[in-house]
Amino acid sequence: MPTLVVYTCAALAEIAGCFAFWSWLRSGNSALWLFPGMVSLAAFAWLLTLSPTDQAGRAYAAYGGLYIVASILWMWAIEGHAPDVWDALGGAVCLAGAAIILWAPHAT
Numbered sequence: 001m002p003t004l005v006v007y008t009c010a011a012l013a014e015i016a017g018c019f020a021f022w023s024w025l026r027s028g029n030s031a032l033w034l035f036p037g038m039v040s041l042a043a044f045a046w047l048l049t050l051s052p053t054d055q056a057g058r059a060y061a062a063y064g065g066l067y068i069v070a071s072i073l074w075m076w077a078i079e080g081h082a083p084d085v086w087d088a089l090g091g092a093v094c095l096a097g098a099a100i101i102l103w104a105p106h107a108t
Contacts, residue, residue: 003052007063010047011070017041058101065098
């Protein structure tokens with residue numbers, strides 16, 4: 001599975017899982033939200049193991065940039081709050097950093 005697909009799916013799984021807990025604790029929704037949240041977080045952890053890098057720390061660091069952008073898009077699409085120019089700029093910087101971490105020619 002291509003790296004960007006893995007990281008995009010992992011980000012959606014992590015955000016959805018965390019949002020389920022947020023919905024329960026912060027929004028007063030039913031504790032039944034916890035079950036799909038836990039399943040989603042388990043899927044997130046599994047998806048990150050599919051990263052093509054051999055170092056877990058590098059996989060997590062590179063994933064972090066995509067997670068930040070996915071979170072901003074979640075805020076817009078699911079929560080109905082449009083990102084501002086600072087959100088967009090910060091997301092772009094994070095994606096650039098993630099690309100460097102993931103695709104730079106690292107010493108072996």
